[in-house]
Every structure is written in structure tokens, then in C-alpha cells.
Amino acid sequence: MEFDIAMTDELLSTTRAVRKRLDFDRPVPRSIIEDCIDLSQQAPTGTNSQGWRWIVVEDAEKRAALAEIYRKGAQGYLTEQGRQAEQSGDRQTARVLDSALFLAENLQHAPLHVIPCLQGRPPEGAPVIAYAGLMGSIFPAVWSFQLALRARGLGSCLTSLHLIHEKEAAELLGIPDDVLQVALLPVAYTRGTDFKKAARPHPSTIMHWDSWQA
Numbered sequence: 001m002e003f004d005i006a007m008t009d010e011l012l013s014t015t016r017a018v019r020k021r022l023d024f025d026r027p028v029p030r031s032i033i034e035d036c037i038d039l040s041q042q043a044p045t046g047t048n049s050q051g052w053r054w055i056v057v058e059d060a061e062k063r064a065a066l067a068e069i070y071r072k073g074a075q076g077y078l079t080e081q082g083r084q085a086e087q088s089g090d091r092q093t094a095r096v097l098d099s100a101l102f103l104a105e106n107l108q109h110a111p112l113h114v115i116p117c118l119q120g121r122p123p124e125g126a127p128v129i130a131y132a133g134l135m136g137s138i139f140p141a142v143w144s145f146q147l148a149l150r151a152r153g154l155g156s157c158l159t160s161l162h163l164i165h166e167k168e169a170a171e172l173l174g175i176p177d178d179v180l181q182v183a184l185l186p187v188a189y190t191r192g193t194d195f196k197k198a199a200r201p202h203p204s205t206i207m208h209w210d211s212w213q214a
Helices: 005-014 030-040 060-086 092-111 128-135 137-153 161-173
Strands: 052-057 112-119 154-156 179-181 187-188
Touching: 005 137, 030 052, 030 128, 030 137, 052 060, 052 187, 060 092, 060 128, 137 154, 137 187, 161 179
Parallel strands: none
Antiparallel strands: 052 112, 112 179, 112 187, 154 187
16 A cells, blocks of 8 residues: 555644634534544554553533543643743743643533543552553554544644543543543544644754764
């Protein structure tokens, strides 16, 4: 099979963290989420563990409760980060944080909240390799899920601030103690699909060949 490189590169380079352009009024069919999660299951996992678990929250009351949990963790942090960005003149970061505050205020309106999880938790004091293996077993699937959404005209945003109050979210959704939440993604159709590449440094400025170079 020959891939369309231009189309593949466009998908990879324009799948953005979408907040203000999420369409809160358009329902998302369950079949699309199932298709995207089906594709995500082709992602690699550590030792072929296949410990992915996904919670899709459609119920309006639960979405509202999750949004409150998220805001408890988000608002003070985002406000302070935004203030620092404005003081330093970092306009791009200030715009991103303004968008993040918008999402925090409106998270409950996203038609779906998707929480990727892993079966199992690292033991207390586990070495870095344990965390690397766990996160490496779920985030490739999360990114595949987001790419699949983008290809179908939907957007998402990987967030983690609700994890400050992870236990409250677990109680709300009946998540067992041995299941690890790793993120929360609001999912919706997007208003328009004309997303562009973000400004990023040239690869040569972040690469080191053979050894670290100051």
C-alpha cells in the first residue's frame, strides 16, 4: 500500500488541541467513537499488555460534575500561568491559556467527555521505567484516537487537570481502584476543519546527535 504522504502529513501536522472551536450543539454518534477507539487499539502497548480502558461520558449531569472537578484543579493554575505569560510578553502562550480558561468554563457543554484509562497502577515508589512503560502503553492509543477524530471532522483536547482530584472523578464514574485515569478529552465536531500548523522551532534546534550538546 502506498500512502498519500501529503494527506498523512496534513493530518499529523494539523490535529490541534481544539477548545473554542468545539461545536457544543451538535451531538456525536456513539458509532464514531467506537470506530475511533477501534482504530486506537492498533497502537502498541508495553509487553503487549493491551490494558487500555475508555470511559465515554455522555450523561449531562455527570459531564457537569466532571466539569466542576476539572475547574477545581484548573482555574487557579491557569489564571496564574496566564498572568505570567502576559507579564513576560509571551503572546502565544497567553492565547493558549485564554483558550484553556474558556474550556474550563465550558467543559460541561462538550457533548462527550472521554477518559482514557489503564488497567493497573504502579506501586508506591515505582522506578521511572514503570511509569514510562505505563504511559507508553496508553498515550500512543490516545493520539491515534485524536487523529481518527480529526479525520472524521471532530476535535478534542488532551487535558489532565481533573487528575488533581482523580478520586472524586473515580467515585463519580465508579472507576475501580486498580484502574488509572490518565487524561480527560472533551470531544465534539469542530466549527470548520481548516486547522493550520502551529509555530514550532526548527528540528535542528532540539536535536542532539550521538551525545547531548549544550
